Amino acid sequence: MTLDIYTLFICELYVLGFLSIILVFAWVGAQYDRVLGFTTLALVLTLGAVFLSSLRSAGLHFLPIAAGNVVMLLAYGGLLSAFRTFCQQPLGVSWLCGALLWAVLCLFPQFYYDPPKRVLMMCLLCIIYTGALIRLLWQSRATLPVTFWPAQILLWIHLLFHVARIFLDDAVATPVRGAIGGSGFSVYVILESILFVIGLAFTILAMVNERTQLAHKLASLHDPLTSVWNRRALFEQAERLIMRQSRQPKPYIYTAVLFDLDHFKSINDHYGHLQGDRVLIDFCQVVKALLPGESHFARLGGEEFAALLPGDSEQARRVCERIRLATQLSQPNDICYTVSIGFATASLPHQAFPALLALADEALYRAKASGRNRIEHYVGHPELMSTAVAS
Ligand SMILES: Nc1nc2c(ncn2[C@@H]2O[C@H](COP(=O)(O)OP(=O)(O)OP(=O)(O)O)[C@@H](O)[C@H]2O)c(=O)[nH]1
Structure with missing residues (x-):
């Protein structure tokens, strides 16, 4: 199969234009998301660069070689x-360095009129930029909460293509017409860049x-004021725990605790x-500083x-007492x-968390009624608790 450079060039302009509009x-x-903003800018600039570069076949020199x-x-x-x-890294000035370097090099006729040198320099700059992107993603992989390997693969292919171009493009x-880069190797440059921009735009x-x-x-699982989990998160975590523990042969002893700040209205007032x-x-x-590691804590409201x-209950009482004093x-x-x-x-699977929380609420009611700033324990046999809640 032979690929026609001019057809590919038209395809590339079309793909870039279409992707720019989508972006x-x-x-x-996305409310002017900066990542998408910069990606859109990159696509629009690429569209301009591809067009300028193609002007070489119209006999122009400065526009395709320097400006493009x-x-x-x-x-x-x-x-x-x-x-x-x-x-989430600062932008710095490295984004400008490649363009500046090229502009300065074009001031030297030995570079400006020498296609092999230009191809070599362009390949090196592409490799450096792509390498920087790969490094950036790799370094941030621990903190990036997203799937980043498709972008990595795409960038590696792009980098290796430019390494190959150094050896294969005779310049x-x-x-x-439309021969980006000027040489017969343009067909591969255009083809790779079409695939690269499509892949990268959708990956981003x-x-x-x-x-x-x-x-x-x-956000839907956190309380915005205190940043601790909210009611929904706590119930979800409890459900997951129950699922996990139900597969264990031993019953799981656990405690539901309710905290209510005393006379909070008068603090506000x-x-x-x-x-x-x-x-x-x-x-x-x-x-948070006093709860044991495997605990779950949330703000229910107010x-x-x-x-x-x-x-x-003995372990729970000790923890609660430390919290009360602190x-x-x-x-x-x-x-x-x-x-x-x-x-x-209570113990799982005998007692589900929402029902146990209702019993803790009864105990809390007694703590409030008996003068506040105190701890009360629901007294009832674990096996009987479900009956107590139901009645
Ligand atoms: N500052 C602040 N106050 C809140 C928030 N949510 C609820 N409140 C207030 O919390 C107070 C709760 O008051 P009450 O339910 O009467 O309880 P209390 O004054 O703590 O009395 P006891 O619980 O009986 O000791 C109300 O005044 C609410 O306005 C919040 O996010 N921030």
Whole structure:
């Protein structure tokens, strides 16, 4: 099969134009997401660069060789900025270096009029930019909450293609219109770049989409004020725990704890709502520092919090007592506050978490009624608890 350079060139302009339009819509739809913004910019610049580069076959020299390649290297800079933004790194000035270097080199006739030198330099700059993108993704892999290996594969293919081009492109000019790069090797350059831009544009779209979905999922499971889990997350975690433990031969002893800050309304009334918020955040810090590792803790709403602890009632009482005392001593911004705690212990699979939490609520009610700043334990035999809740 022979590939016609001019047809491929038209295809490339079409693909770049179409992808640019898709990316503009995606960028606007994603509330002007910076990653998509830089990717769109890179695509539009590539479109311009491809067009300028093709003017070589119309007998022009400056526009394709100087301007076209500067614009192409700016497109690489745009891509670098997109990936840096995605990896939450500062943009720096490296995105500009390739374009500047090319502009300076074009001032030297030994470079400007020497196609092999130009091809070599362009390949090296593409390899450097692509290598930088691969390195960036690799270094951020631990913190990147998305699937990044398709982008890695694509970038490696692009890098290896340019390594191959160094050896295979003889840089002998061809008169074919639209011959990007000027030589007969253009057909492969155009073909690879079509596949690269399609793959990369959709990979970046998928990565941004995955990250956004994850952020929304996390937001739906966290309390925005205190950053601890919310009710939905706690119940989901409890359900997963129950599923896991139901496969174990031994019953799993665990405790549901309810915390309610005392006279919180008067803290709000006396110190203001903002200071009330400060107290809620402080309480979460106190609890998180004292809960055992395998516990789950969440804000249920207002000044009410809940936890799921592994272990029996004695262990739970010790933890609750430490939390009660630490809360009393905490005093954020000199505001004294206390907490009432109710808890209930049972074993899985005999007692489900929501039912156990209802029993802890009964205990909490007694803690409030008996003067607050105290801990109450639901007393009832674990096996009888489900009956108690049902009645
Ligand atoms: N600052 C602040 N206050 C909140 C928030 N959510 C709920 N509240 C307030 O929490 C207070 C809860 O008051 P109550 O339910 O009467 O309970 P309490 O004053 O703590 O009394 P007891 O629980 O009986 O000790 C109300 O004044 C709510 O406005 C919040 O996110 N921030």
